[in-house]
Amino acid sequence: MSVYEFLEKNSIYLVLIIALIVWLSVFAYLVKVDAKLKKLENEFAKIENKEEIEK
Amino acid sequence: MIWKFLLGLYMAIITALAFVIPIGFIPGLGERARIIFLHVPSAWLSVIAFFVAMLYAIRYLKSKNIYEDVKSVASAEIGFLFCFVTTVTGSIWAKFNWGSFWNWDPRETSIFVLLLIYGAYFVLRSAIEVEERRATLSAVYSIIAFITVPFFIFIMPRIMPGLHPGSKGDPEGAGPVVTFKMDPNMRVLFFASLLGFILVYLWMFKLRSRVEILKIKIQNKIYQEV
Numbered sequence: 001m002s003v004y005e006f007l008e009k010n011s012i013y014l015v016l017i018i019a020l021i022v023w024l025s026v027f028a029y030l031v032k033v034d035a036k037l038k039k040l041e042n043e044f045a046k047i048e049n050k051e052e053i054e055k
Numbered sequence: 056m057i058w059k060f061l062l063g064l065y066m067a068i069i070t071a072l073a074f075v076i077p078i079g080f081i082p083g084l085g086e087r088a089r090i091i092f093l094h095v096p097s098a099w100l101s102v103i104a105f106f107v108a109m110l111y112a113i114r115y116l117k118s119k120n121i122y123e124d125v126k127s128v129a130s131a132e133i134g135f136l137f138c139f140v141t142t143v144t145g146s147i148w149a150k151f152n153w154g155s156f157w158n159w160d161p162r163e164t165s166i167f168v169l170l171l172i173y174g175a176y177f178v179l180r181s182a183i184e185v186e187e188r189r190a191t192l193s194a195v196y197s198i199i200a201f202i203t204v205p206f207f208i209f210i211m212p213r214i215m216p217g218l219h220p221g222s223k224g225d226p227e228g229a230g231p232v233v234t235f236k237m238d239p240n241m242r243v244l245f246f247a248s249l250l251g252f253i254l255v256y257l258w259m260f261k262l263r264s265r266v267e268i269l270k271i272k273i274q275n276k277i278y279q280e281v
Contacts, residue, residue: 012086016074023070027063030258034059037265044272 059258066251072244079238084220090148091237091245096252098141098166102208104134104256105173109201112194122268124190127197128180129263133256135173142166153218162219165207172200 007014073092081088111127114120145163146156157163176196183189213221237245 012074016071019070019074020067023066024063027066030262031059031063033262033266034258037262037269041265041269044269044276047276 062251062254062258066255069244069248069251073248076240076244077238078241084152087148087152088241090144091241092248094141094144094148095245096249097137097144098208099249100252100256101134101138101141102204103253104130104137104260105201105204107260108134108197112197115190115194119187121186121190121271122264124194125267125271126260126264127194129260129267131173131176131197132263133259135170135177137252137256138166138170138173142170158218160219161215161217161222162212165211169204169207172203176200 069092073089078086078088108127108131111123111130115123115127142163145166149158149160149163150156153160176193179196180189180193183192212219216222
């Protein structure tokens with residue numbers, strides 16, 4: 001039985017694959033936003049510290 | 056960082072199990088009952104998110120700290136998002152269980168009204184430019200809006216006859232969700248899914264609040280320098 005035939009007869013697995021793709025995309029987006037935000041927060045903290053030292 | 060990847064894996068496993076575990080036979084629902092692992096946790100989570108929005112609104116009114124307002128909005132936004140997910144997934148389920156995407160069942164009407172109430176919250180916020188006034192008014196609105204949430208989610212759809220499982224006059228008793236007469240597999244996975252949703256909510260809430268707080272800090276910095 002080919003993969004196509006298997007999925008045709010068990011369409012629930014196709015929905016499962018789509019649901020997994022949706023979750024993994026959302027997860028990847030959250031991880032990306034988290035990493036970017038951390039970088040920005042660190043940059044901002046560095047600027048603040050620098051200014052405090054100069055004062 | 057490791058817990059985030061563990062959460063990603065945990066939710067992926069929950070998603071996979073939601074489609075494959077045996078759930079027993081539920082009259083009138085059959086395999087379509089599997090929506091319970093996505094639809095119901097997201098509905099409950101929208102209630103939790105609106106509740107957190109109300110808590111931060113109360114804290115804002117007490118302290119007048121703008122960061123509390125930011126957190127209140129962040130939670131309301133995520134609550135609205137999950138409420139929307141509940142509506143869409145419910146509507147797709149309705150197509151296959153009842154034959155049409157929308158038929159003004161009491162449950163559908165109540166979630167639609169809830170979406171309108173919180174939609175109006177964001178409209179209110181966007182209509183006021185003065186920061187403090189916006190925060191105060193929307194905090195008061197958020198508290199009043201939450202009072203309607205338990206009524207629209209838990210009470211109204213259960214005291215009115217309708218097609219949704221758990222409605223008054225449901226031919227299967229109170230329905231699998233309300234009485235928790237679920238298959239043991241189903242019950243464990245349902246609560247595991249709810250836990251996963253709560254953790255995802257906490258992560259999203261933290262991210263959204265941090266973004267807005269950083270934005271305010273940068274704006275203040277620019278303002279000071281100018």
